[in-house]
Amino acid sequence: MSTTSTTQMASEIAEQPDAARRTLDHLLPERDRLRDLFADRRRVLLVARGSSDNAAIYGRYLLEVTSGIPAGLAAPSVATHYRARLDLTDTLVVSVSQSGSTAEIVETQEWARSCGAATVSVSNVAGSPLAAAADLALTTQAGPEVAVPATKTYLAQMLALAVVADALGPSSSLADDLARVPAAVEGLLGQDVDAAATALSEVDRVVVSGRGFLLGTALETALKMEETCLRPVRGYSYADLRHGPISVVGEGVLAVLVAAAHGPLAEPMVELADDLHRRGARVLGLGGTPEFADRCDVHLAGPDLPETVEPVASIVPAQMMIERLALRLGLDPDNPRGLNKVTQTDITH
Template sequence: MTVEATTRMSQEIAEQPDALRATFDVLLPRRGEIRERLAGRRHVLFAARGSSDNAAIYGRYLLETHAGIPAGLVSPSVATHYRSHLDLSDAVVVAVSQSGRTREIVETLAWARDCGAVTVAVSNDESSDLATSSDLALTTVAGTELAVPATKSYLTQVAAMTVLGTALGPDDTALDVALADVPGQVEAVLADADRLEPVVAQLADGLTVVTGRGLLMGTALEIALKLEETCARPVRGYSYADLRHGPISAVQEGVTAVLVGAADGPLHDAMIELADDLRTRGATTVAVGGSPELSEACDLATGPLAVTERLAPLVAVVPMQVVIERLARRLGLDPDEPAGLSKVTRTDVSTQEEA
């Protein structure tokens, strides 16, 4: 049996299958428009902060691995503080903000346009400053999000990245059959949420590191961010490669290592090898997503996912959203309003911004 939703965060997690369906219904038919509007531009840059930045990391990987388009992340401070003038006449700049009112990101979009870029806005509000000032607005259909931690707004941003990545690929329908199954897979995760209780219990004590790589890197960073901001736990998010380059020496008994993986792809076997290594160092390992083999290689698992690596970020984060909401309540915290945080954030003391 599933636990009845008791917080706004849990309610919004439960709304994600419908939010995904609504977002895909609106954005997938626009892929032709996206291709036409962005034609001739050879590079894509993303501008975002926080959870939106983690969605953008997935967008970057999808464009490079699926569409064959060089992509990267632009530092908003280059626009808003250094005020550098770059030649972006061959670039598309995609600004991502769930509210569409983050001043730093709105200003970065205006800077990109002045530098010659074609601008795209991804937000959850078609009337926002970001959407109305862009050349092309991709508005998600998450509905109003009341809990401070982004769940459904984040996942629909990931959906928008999928639409963008497939629109610019050699065959925009190549992933459509698998894509149609994604909302149902999210529903299946939510319907069997009580199996996640051992993971909740494990994360209640000790130190935690989260690692992923490639298309799942943004998901790993999003999980680490949500654990920090919702559960007030110091958590480090690493790419697989960065963890191997030194920090792995600090992984020992008492540390929980969360490994975010896909069921297929070129990094599948490497994640299993990492799980084996971390267990020999004394860490308790938790598999998020991935294949049955990854689940078997770890001490605990959220359950394998039957979705291709290129779409895995649309599903893999969901079980950990559930875990994090339940962990916050287990720790006596309010997941809807984490201490010291709000929907209105400040990246500079002189500006007030919405995430």
């Protein structure tokens, strides 16, 4: 049986259904303002670091696949260190920061505006420096997050980026699916993650892989495992793993595969699980099809949602697993060693 966790991280994971409902109620009415801001522009540039960068990867897929809008991830150093001047007059820049106070992201947003971009901020703090300087501030409603690892703020960021994609697409095709997310998250919270945490605690070598819409979820899972459990973990896209690193996967490796239950990339993850088994690795699966679950040594169920919004809820069992792993290793998941809630990469002046 799963034991009950009393950490702040566990409490904030459990708050996510309500955080999701509040965020959607608050942000969906902003779609008209987003459309107006994007008028006469043709592309989106996403600015983020850390967990926010993983949320931005999801946003990029949504914008390109569902909205038909070219999107990319900015390199903040282009602005803050190289001071390059780009023509961004055809660009909407979306800056993502949980605190809205990371100096590098604030400075990059200011740089983007000086280059002609329209700017949107996504943060969890009303009146933050990032929000105050944006043309339109999207403030998520996750509530104060005390634990250092981002859980409910990360999920809320993905919802905000989905609202942006829904607003800028040819039709509001995501709203109905987004409305199903809070209940889907709630349905995942009672899952027993002890077997997954045990499997992770028994190995020193872990790789994490996902593909398509779920790439960001895979990278976030790897990042959270490193931050919270102090284990070196490599996160790869399916394609990057296939292009070489898979050669070092073998006995003693646990592969965490984050899979979709629907869509064109569901079957390739089944094939990847089979390949990794042939190489001697064990497989811990998150989500995916029933066939994928059968191929896994340990499996955690994902949400029953369309592929486009599945990643918002898919991170939840990973968060639960990682919190439990930290406790099993004798670590404090609320205050990982060497981390702070607001991360400053370096001094730019």
